[in-house]
Structures are given as structure tokens and as C-alpha cells.
Amino acid sequence: MGLFQEFRQFAIKGSAVDIGVGMVLGAAFSGFIDSLVKDILLPPIGLLYSKMNFQDLYISLSGNAYPSLEKAKEAGAVTINYGLFITAFVRFMIILFAVFLVVRQINHWKKPHQHPIDSMTKKECPYCCTPIPSQAIICPNCSSTLEKQEHIRKKTPRWRINS
Structure with missing residues (x-):
């Protein structure tokens, strides 16, 4: 079965209300995880690595040195912001793990006749x-x-x- 056909079946079987509620909860959860990563998890890790702020980790492609990413942006320097990438990656991994836990729990809550693998004799x-x-x-x-x-x-x- 092709990817488009699978998506079509998913869209037809899914409830628009369920998808809408999921998107709203996902957006709220995303803000929560973003704060968790930026404000709670990364500062202690940065402290372990010589009081480093992950938001200020960057490479200036212009060759000039700047004290922070904000100063580099003000000067118009072209930068590779790998600190922001690390922050986004940690945030993504936490959200991915949380979604995995939610889907896993939902699969446990399903009745046996709803889960094809469990109900298959x-x-x-x-x-x-x-x-x-x-x-x-x-x-x-x-x-x-x-x-x-x-x-x-x-x-x-x-x-x-x-x-």
C-alpha cells in the first residue's frame, strides 16, 4: 500500500475533532517542553561545561569574533547556530519520547477486540x-x-x- 493511500485511510478514519484537540494539546505541550529544555535541563548542563550558554554556541562564517550570538546578529554576521540546534534536538527527543509513552499507554487501554495483534487467535x-x-x-x-x-x-x- 502506498504512502498516499495510507494517509488517505488515516484521514478518512480519523475524527477531525480528535485531530484538532490533539493539535491544541500538542502546541501547549510543545511550549511546556520548550521551557523544560531551555530553562531547566540545559542550564545545569551548560554549568558543567564551563558556564556555557547553549543559546550562544555558534560559528561565525565571517571570521570575526563576537561575545554572543546576539552581538553577531546585530553586526549582520552569517552564523551557524549549533547551540540552538542542540536545544531543538533535545526538545524534539523529549517530545518524541513523551508521544511514545502516550501512544504506548493508549494501546494498553484498548480493549482486546480493538487491538488486532492481541485479539488474533x-x-x-x-x-x-x-x-x-x-x-x-x-x-x-x-x-x-x-x-x-x-x-x-x-x-x-x-x-x-x-x-
């Missing part, structure tokens, strides 16, 4: 003897038609009918 294919989902009609391993096989076993085969 197995049976054995009579042709290839591999475990397959109990509701399978065609074996995914050997491509045998299982529904017809059950009907054949229940009924007398047509070629063996005695007249």
Missing part, C-alpha cells in the same frame, strides 16, 4: 502446518483456500458420489 493450516489467524480464509504462507477446504471435508466430494 491462531489455528494451524492443514496444508503447510503453520500457525495462521483463526479467521483466515486463505493461508498467507501456502495460499491454500481454507474455507473451501472445510466445505469439502463436510460434504462428500463430487467425484466420489456413488450412483
Whole structure:
């Protein structure tokens, strides 16, 4: 299935209200994480590295030295702001981990019949003897038609009918 088709199915199945609420909560959560990274996590790390402020870590491409990133921007210097990148990366990793925890918890809360992996009971294919989902009609391993096989076993085969 292509990426566009998967996205289309997601958009059709998803609720617009759920997506809207998720975006609002995500924006609020993003502000919270941004403050956590900039105001709580990075200052002690910067203190460990010689009282360094991650916001002021940059490389000036003009060759001139400036006391801070703000002074370099005021002078119009072209800079690579790797300190801001480090801050954004730490922020991204925290948000990614938090989203992982939320999705993981939601998957735990789902009822067994809603989660396809948990609700899938197995049976054995009579042709290839591999475990397959109990509701399978065609074996995914050997491509045998299982529904017809059950009907054949229940009924007398047509070629063996005695007249």
C-alpha cells in the first residue's frame, strides 16, 4: 500500500475533532517542553561545561569574533547556530519520547477486540502446518483456500458420489 493511500485511510478514519484537540494539546505541550529544555535541563548542563550558554554556541562564517550570538546578529554576521540546534534536538527527543509513552499507554487501554495483534487467535493450516489467524480464509504462507477446504471435508466430494 502506498504512502498516499495510507494517509488517505488515516484521514478518512480519523475524527477531525480528535485531530484538532490533539493539535491544541500538542502546541501547549510543545511550549511546556520548550521551557523544560531551555530553562531547566540545559542550564545545569551548560554549568558543567564551563558556564556555557547553549543559546550562544555558534560559528561565525565571517571570521570575526563576537561575545554572543546576539552581538553577531546585530553586526549582520552569517552564523551557524549549533547551540540552538542542540536545544531543538533535545526538545524534539523529549517530545518524541513523551508521544511514545502516550501512544504506548493508549494501546494498553484498548480493549482486546480493538487491538488486532492481541485479539488474533491462531489455528494451524492443514496444508503447510503453520500457525495462521483463526479467521483466515486463505493461508498467507501456502495460499491454500481454507474455507473451501472445510466445505469439502463436510460434504462428500463430487467425484466420489456413488450412483
